[in-house]
Amino acid sequence: MSPATTRAKQPGSRRRLVIEADGGSRGNPGVAGYGALVRDPASGRVLIEMAEPLGKQSNNVAEYSGLLAGLRAVVDLDPSADVVARMDSKLVVEQMSGRWKIKHEDMRRLALEARDLCAEIGDAGGSVSFEWIPREKNKAADALSNDAMDGKSIHRVLHDVDANDAAAQADSAVSPGSQERADVVAHHKPLRLLLVQVPLVEAAVPLVVGAVLRLVGSGAEVVTCDEPLALEVARAVGAEVGAEPTVSGLWAGRAPGEDADETVRTAYRSLAARGGTVVAVTSRRGVLSVLTDVLETPGPRFWAIATAPGSLTAVEVWEDGSSAVAFTNRTEHLA
Template sequence: MSRRRLVVEADGGSRGNPGPAGYGALVRDPDGRLLAERAESVGIASNNVAEYSGLLAGLRAVLGVEPGADVEVRMDSKLVVEQMSGRWKIKHADMRRLALEARDVLTQISAAGGSVTFTWVPRSQNVAADALANAAMDGRSISRDLRDEGTDASSVSEEFVDARTPAEEAETSRVAPADVGEPTRLVLVRHGVTDFTVASKLDGRGGTDPALNDEGRRMARAAGEAARAYVGAGPVSVVTSGLRRAVDTGAEVAHALGVAPEVDIDWDEQAFGDWDGRSVGWLQARFPADLERMRVDADYARPGGESQSELTERVVKAFDRAVARGGTVVVATHRKPIMVVLAHLLGIGQDRIWRVATAPASLTGIEVWADGGASVSFVNDTHHLRRLEGRG
């Protein structure tokens, strides 16, 4: 049975930028029936903060309509669409906070079986949300749910008049030109194997913290040699998580590149709490429902452990710091942090990111430009390990 499809239209504006600001958002079905609408002032704020607030309100309204729906978000803010799609970096602290809140809602929709995509539309195709945003800037607060009655969403805009001046409209729609300079090149290296890796045991932050075994050290040296091929222009740096197997791997990589490694503990593996040291097979036999919940519920954490949301928050911060270094940055880290970065850039839900392979000592390449545009160059490169397996 196919999932329900919904459309979110959202907008925000500021009379002064920053100035008195407000947002508007609505949810409708593909046939145009209005299901929910929201409008609210956000005080003195910029256009972009108001637009993000509208996006967040629209996504939260979806949770009240059908949290497991396939949702298309339509906005005339190129900035918000590109940033939420992972192609542009979010630099402003307030916008980053709102984007993280929005991603939390995306995770809830994904956990319920739904999905969210983002589409830029011209302002002429976003008049209903624009009208609601102007109502909010005029001091009106609107929160209506019409799931049972429904109405034609196109009629909403007739209640309000657009109050933005041509100068304010030009400011709202202005988009910085794309950056075509040299990107920061990130190479994410998953650590080599430990005895825990071989036994398929969970080993997270706060756990046993084993070192690489002999095979793992050989894999780390091979990964270091392979990373040399991906060094681009500018400075070269190596960052590792604070866990021994990543520190050991990063030391081999740094030696191959002729630099000193640095530790950033936000690249640590997820903390698994009371499950640390348990094999996946053991957990599957005894706690299949809880194990599945950990895969799909972003807020679920084991006693003494860490949720996916908490992991995501710290790893994205570490990713932003790595990007800010410029040049080539090689990060020795773990499976879950690599998955978090890929999900962050590609907009993949937590329930689907598990399908991406990230083998021990594999390399994953990412390029990020100054305007926030990003490209995943390759994932799970293990060609350098073939010599260790006797395949030439």
């Protein structure tokens, strides 16, 4: 995980943040999407808002995806904050609070990811609590989730102020639902993403790691799924670049369906929003989910791009949001 952007605090002070998240599915399962925002409760000001289509998913998967987006935004913004996550999904709130069991595999995977993010916030000195709110009090996140179900992908950074700055700047606040609000996007660093397809055999691991290290240096972030050889590659790369790999089910490429995995695409878009140099060790489906998103490849052509086990693929995303594929299926290190 890249270092979070934080502001210096006075001793004993603690920033407070509120996540509002929602998800929906037209058909359940059907066309799905999530919306999430991070708000400064002192001023009511929205700091970040996000929306992302999820393809065909259930309503509950969409709700969890909204929570995950909000938690990731907090980790990037200030992981030492005290956070309240507010949702109109009783199921998600009760499950994340530990009062209800999680039976469905897709939700269990997403809940574990959410708990890992909560633990990351806790390790940084922050905290996360969950609060159910009625739907009529979750209108901003609901509107964003409907934008997502309409096919819109949104990541707006509207303000980055802490609670001590909020009162002084309250006169410039804009209503969260206003259509006149400018879509002010922060100047994120470019993203340099190296996609590593999991090798088939352990003997290929040192060859893959060597090839990765010729392309990235210290300071790179490493993310991976929980496949044994993926973990082995990620840990070896992480040891060389000085980064503890972030293990996430979002990079596994195991979501239901035979084409693009929208959970992988969500993870990719989160990286694109904050930038940096990232090595992502994932499955062939994970690699193709990113490539076809960048190239806007039609669904029926999803599997038409050749990639081999242990191959390297590079994607670049610039400050203005434009993206390009630098190379695909590089395999000379395996010869």
